[in-house]
Every structure is written in C-alpha cells, then in structure tokens.
Amino acid sequence: MLKIVYPDARTFRHIIEALSKIVDEALMKITSEGVELKAMDPAHVSLLHLKFPPEAFEEYSVEGEYKIGFNTANILKLLKRGKKGDRLELSVEEDMFRIALIGAAIRAYKIRILDIPEAEIPEATLEFDVSASIISDPLKNALKDAEAVGDTVEFSAENEEELIIRGKGGEMETETRISRESGALISLNVKNAAKSEYSLEYIKNVIALTKVADTVTLEFSNNMPLKLDFAIPGEGRVIYLLAPKE
Amino acid sequence: MNIKYSLCVKCRGGRNLCGLTYCPLLVEYNIKLISKTLLKFNREIFGSSPPSVFVGRIGYPYVSIGPATPPVVGDTSVYDLPELWLNYTLNDILSYRLALIRGKCRVRVVDVENDVVLKLQELALTLKPVDIEVYLTRIPRPRLVLDEHMPPMGPSSPMEKFKIVGNVRGDRRLEKVYYDYDLKARNAIILLYESGIPVSAIQRILSVGGLGRRGYRRLVPTRWSITTVDSIISDYLVSKVKEFQVISEYHVYVDYIMDNLFIVILAPRPWSFEWMEAWFPGSTWNPQGLKVEIEGDYEGYTGRTTYPEIGGCYYASRLAVAEALLRMKRQATAILWREIYSGFNIPVGVWFVRECLRRILRKKPTKFNSITSVLSHIAKFTRVNINTWIDRSYLVKTLLKQETISKYVK
Numbered sequence: 204m205l206k207i208v209y210p211d212a213r214t215f216r217h218i219i220e221a222l223s224k225i226v227d228e229a230l231m232k233i234t235s236e237g238v239e240l241k242a243m244d245p246a247h248v249s250l251l252h253l254k255f256p257p258e259a260f261e262e263y264s265v266e267g268e269y270k271i272g273f274n275t276a277n278i279l280k281l282l283k284r285g286k287k288g289d290r291l292e293l294s295v296e297e298d299m300f301r302i303a304l305i306g307a308a309i310r311a312y313k314i315r316i317l318d319i320p321e322a323e324i325p326e327a328t329l330e331f332d333v334s335a336s337i338i339s340d341p342l343k344n345a346l347k348d349a350e351a352v353g354d355t356v357e358f359s360a361e362n363e364e365e366l367i368i369r370g371k372g373g374e375m376e377t378e379t380r381i382s383r384e385s386g387a388l389i390s391l392n393v394k395n396a397a398k399s400e401y402s403l404e405y406i407k408n409v410i411a412l413t414k415v416a417d418t419v420t421l422e423f424s425n426n427m428p429l430k431l432d433f434a435i436p437g438e439g440r441v442i443y444l445l446a447p448k449e
Numbered sequence: 450m451n452i453k454y455s456l457c458v459k460c461r462g463g464r465n466l467c468g469l470t471y472c473p474l475l476v477e478y479n480i481k482l483i484s485k486t487l488l489k490f491n492r493e494i495f496g497s498s499p500p501s502v503f504v505g506r507i508g509y510p511y512v513s514i515g516p517a518t519p520p521v522v523g524d525t526s527v528y529d530l531p532e533l534w535l536n537y538t539l540n541d542i543l544s545y546r547l548a549l550i551r552g553k554c555r556v557r558v559v560d561v562e563n564d565v566v567l568k569l570q571e572l573a574l575t576l577k578p579v580d581i582e583v584y585l586t587r588i589p590r591p592r593l594v595l596d597e598h599m600p601p602m603g604p605s606s607p608m609e610k611f612k613i614v615g616n617v618r619g620d621r622r623l624e625k626v627y628y629d630y631d632l633k634a635r636n637a638i639i640l641l642y643e644s645g646i647p648v649s650a651i652q653r654i655l656s657v658g659g660l661g662r663r664g665y666r667r668l669v670p671t672r673w674s675i676t677t678v679d680s681i682i683s684d685y686l687v688s689k690v691k692e693f694q695v696i697s698e699y700h701v702y703v704d705y706i707m708d709n710l711f712i713v714i715l716a717p718r719p720w721s722f723e724w725m726e727a728w729f730p731g732s733t734w735n736p737q738g739l740k741v742e743i744e745g746d747y748e749g750y751t752g753r754t755t756y757p758e759i760g761g762c763y764y765a766s767r768l769a770v771a772e773a774l775l776r777m778k779r780q781a782t783a784i785l786w787r788e789i790y791s792g793f794n795i796p797v798g799v800w801f802v803r804e805c806l807r808r809i810l811r812k813k814p815t816k817f818n819s820i821t822s823v824l825s826h827i828a829k830f831t832r833v834n835i836n837t838w839i840d841r842s843y844l845v846k847t848l849l850k851q852e853t854i855s856k857y858v859k
Binding site (some may be wrong): 224241243244245246247248249252313325326328350354355402427444445446447448449 | 511718719720749750752843847849850851852853855856857858
C-alpha cells in the first residue's frame, strides 16, 4: 500500500526539473521512513540526493518498500501541467505509478514503472573548511552572472565576514560579495580560508532549486567538492555535491 | 577595403558578414578557373545525369531548381557521388564538377507537384545514371561555383525544358518512402540510411521534396538538405551510441589528407562531442590573415539546443564519429580537430569532412591511458601549438581539470 500527498506540486516539479538535467532515468525509494532518491550524472562529476521525511507530506501511508524507476523527462512533462496551489498525490497500482494533481479538479496520470537497477551510489561523508548559510536568491543571481561571463565559478571565503562568488571566463570576470551587512548571509563558519573552482556547466543544472528553497547551506574546501544543501519548506532536503575543477 | 578574416571563417561565403553583397573570396576563385577552362557548350545538352539535381537557396521561398548532366553518355555516377571522391585528386573532382552543366528554372518551394519537380524526383529516385536532354535558353559560360557546404557546381543557364530520355529504374527502397505519404521526413531519412542508401542520395531525394507527409513536402535547398540529413542521422546514431558502455582507454586517430590534418580523440567518458577547425593563413577561409583562425563548437551529453557556430561540417563530422562508435558498440567523448594548411584553398563542401573522417576512423587507433599522454602524442603532429588547442578546447580542458565525485565519496 502506498499513498502519499505532497502539499505543493510546483516544488516537486522544480526538483524534478533539476533532476532531469542530471539523469535520464532515476530510481525513487519510498519506505515508511520517507522518500529518497540518489542520482549521479553520466560523467560521475555530480551527485544529487533527495530526502523527504514523512513529516514533509500531508498524508503518508506506506507499507513495505517501493522502488519506483522513472524517466525524468516524462515525469517532468506531466508535472509541468500542474497549476499554482495544486497538491500532488503519488500512489502505485500494480506495475503502474499514479501521479495525481489535485486542484479544482483531480487530474491523474499513470506511468509504467521502469525496471532500473539500483546503482551503488555511495554516501558522502566529507568535512569542509567553509560552511555558509545564505538566502538562495543572491546565489541564483551570482551563478547567472557567472554564466554570462564564462564557464567557471569560484567560491572563496577568507574570514567569517564575507563569502565571495566569482564567475571566470577567458576575458571576463564577475564578482558577487555576500556579507552579513547586505543581509543575504545568515551564518558563515570558516575553519581555514578556502577557495575552490567548479564547472558552471554542472552547477547551472540546480539553479532551478533556488526557486523552491529560501535558504541554501553551502560548504567547500580547497580543491574539494562543493556541497549545496537546499532546505525545502516543510522538512525536505535536496543535497547537491559537485567535484571541483583542478 | 579591410576585411576581418575571422569573420570569413564564420561566414564562409554564406552570410555576407564582411558587408559586401558578394564574397570576394569566391569570386576570385571563379575567375581563376574560368580563364583556365574555356569549354565550348551547346544549347542542347544530351548526356547521362549521374543523377544530379540542384535546388538553390537564393530567393527562398522561390528557388531555382534543375537537373545537371555532363555532355557525355555512359556511367557518370562518380560525377555526383561524394562517397567515392576521396579516391580521386581534387583536380579530378573539380574537372568532373566543371563538366556538369545545370539547367535552372524558378519554382515555389511548396510546389512539389510541378512538372519539372516531378521529373527531378524521378531522377532522385534512382541510383544509376539516366540519359536526359536539357534545352537551355542560352549557352552557359564555363564557370565553377564553390561553396563550403555543397560539392562544387559547374556552369548553369536557365532552361526551356528538360526531358528524361532513357529508362529510369527507380531504387525500390527510395520508391517505398517516396510513395508513402504518411511517413515523416525524419523517419524516412533514418529508414533510408538503415537500408544502405548513400547519404548523398538521401540528401538528393529530400531536396526535391520527395520525403515527408502529404502536404508537408517542400523543396529543400541543397545546401540545407545536406546539413539536415547529417544532423538527423547523427542524432539517431548518437541516441543508440548512448546505450553502450564507455570505452576503457583513450583512442587516438591522426591522419593527413590533402593538406588537412585530422585528429580524433575518443576519451573514456560518456558521449560528448567537439569539432574544431584551425584555418592557416592562405587556406580557404583565411586567405590573407596573418594568424591561424580557430573556430569550433561542442555539445555535452544531452546535445545542443542551438545551431553550432561553425556550421554544417559540425554535423558531417558528428555523423562519421557516431557511425564509428556504433561499429565499436561503445560510447565515448569524441574530440575532433582539423588543421587546414595553405595549400588547401578552395571550398569543396562538407562531404570532404565526412568522408575523410569515415576513412580515418576505419584505421587502427593508438591507445593511451591518460589525457596528458594523448596530448603529448598529438603535439608531435599539430602545427598549431598544442597549448593553443587545449586553451580553445572546452572538452579537453574539462578532461584535464574536472575531477570526478567518485574520488571523494566512498
């Protein structure tokens, strides 16, 4: 038995939008402990990890364990039909996966569950030198600015006052400073000053997530992966891990 | 007048980026060749068409169309079959093409049931030469049209009419899709390719409005149809290639063909593709420049959403590499570089890129374990400094610099 209701279909849509840019097919695990999904892009450069505890849902009745394989582009197409304020109901009927958008009317879609082998995607336990919690909107703009000038983004923090995001290209550079004064920085912990570069080609895949999370926790160290932790309103979390550029 | 030659590399005589209404480079080539080859033509041409048809792009949606034939009878297939041309010298190819005399008349692109169009479709349905008679309104002056996308074209003149004299034996596979009015052009192209029809023949039938659903058929300018077919077939092949496993080592192919250096790197990563060209001073699109002009474009795993800046050769090369990967039953990141030296100073068409790469990719690759050893191997061949190549190549920079996440999580 599986029936879960998520209060905001649009949030889910934005998450799937980010996911669809990373993988073609994904496997969602639904147990009584919550909903979980892990995906690694084909080049093994980035990792997306979704975690939604039962509390994130309006209704959550799950018995047993469900593994639902799906094509991300197909599901996204359906979720795009959702309107503002629609709720999302997920259930399983035999080998079909049922998605219902509940608004003024109930619109249901059924998709055959794909048989996707469960990939061994390891858990990341990394320690970072810098950990910053910021409002997501300035991050979105910094990344879009960086995209306008080049293909690389650099995160750096020298002290606990300010976080600097630089976009780098061959001929141009852009810089965004996020500090407590500007109001966008919620907290910043710096064990050691750190600076690290990442490919925009990958990081731009998750820009869509800034629409659903008000705040983002951002962690990195010198030449170490970048970890973005998007806190979704009402408990859920989306964690994005990206390997550095040398 | 000062022309920025970096513009010429992007424009290739097609977009008039330099601001002139004609391309000074192309005109110069024409004049040179006219003075060399004074041929005498008649107003009535009788010959075996290879078969060859042409659809112009100027004036779209009113385009100039017509058949072409050399004034000789016999097996003329080689006059219009780029798949064979690598076995000949450039001079041979140009003299074949110069002998192809082309009749023209103007037709609206939607007018696919026009008399002339129907006869052209009949020609495009066969793979064997057909005897035709073309009545021209004036004696054509000998000249040669050169274009980056199309094979070279010979002299042309408006025509009064043309007749198919010989028997046309249509190819069964071409006829099947031609008479199928419910088959989309895309699917028809893939079907023809799978059944072994040469790419150039698919381009021919598409350009005379012989493919697509009823009501959707159009005349397609030859130049556009070449890129269309390359792009549709390579998209299809790439989607199949993505199902295979990634190769385990770096494969490198290096070869010189007619003053061109081709380099292919297949890297053990999921599908991505890059095509870059370095035009040396004195080569076709960089005749008076002082430095090498490098242009190119790339795509990631999910492909492109915009047209590549470098143009149709991007898709011609993509087709060749996708074919090779399909034969290997493997996927890889393909990085393709081409250096064009000063001796190669006439545009011959994208068939050259496609056929050269097809040939090179049938050879045995040299194998390496790391991108750094690949680059030091390649540096022995390139005349452009390897660091300049690396600097311009997005995919090589990614291979050199981008770490994988698997290294950090256990």
